[in-house]
Amino acid sequence: MLWIKALHIIFVASWFAGLFYLPRLFVNHAMVSDAATIAQFKLMERKLYRFMTPLGVLALLFGSWLWLGYGYTGVWLHIKLALVGVLVAYHLYCGHLVKVFATDANVRSHVFYRWFNEVPVLILFAVVLLVVLKPEFA
Template identity: 45%
Template sequence: MQHEISPLMSTLFPYIKAFHILFVASWFAGLFYIPRIFVNLAEETNPAATERLIGMAQRLYRFSGILMIPAIVLGMILWIYYGIGRGPGSGWMHAKLALIVFLIGYHHSLAIILTKFKEGRNQRSHVWYRWFNEIPVVVFAIIAILVVGKFF
């Protein structure tokens, strides 16, 4: 059951939604690009280039982690305060939330992989990272379909 939304919050709703979308897109930019850096790291043999790529990945990981926080907070405001995806016919939201939890885990797995590269302990090939790089693309597509279609 939705509660009465104040005129102020009703006015803010489009801005909250727009900023949620902007922060999600920005967070995903990191989720798309960091594994691509891992592909390059797995192929790289030049120590100077390796150091540069690790630095790029570290900065991007840190920045995308910062962007993840407002994306999640604004999404929670939309979900809790406005009641989006609550009540009957909101199975799509449960599926979306499960995928978001998965993506948070994926994001944190990037830090583990980055640490392995920094310590020279990477055991995986560039081919593995190319497949790993596709995971957030597939999840993003599924989430977009769920949100737009609200099929269940």
């Protein structure tokens, strides 16, 4: 079971690298106006999203395997799973934004994407605390 845990951690860390970097690309993409740079950002965004999606799927699969293997229960786990659901929705919304930028349909400023970029940081912070501390809720 330790191999499963190790693989889960590896894929979570890899997935989060993409979740941290892709919105950062959106920040920079929203700030530029020359065609060559825009084309480069479109390519980078598309390739990164296509690469990070299987990493997220593998993180979820190995996480589910751990959950079933260890039989964890508790309110902390329900909160963690809800946060993972938010993270999956965030990932899918990033995919939507890749398409928005690909069609030159973005209407949001770089400031929006700077705030948007902080969402996975906050979720990671909360999930790590929940998993490590496993707090008891009354």
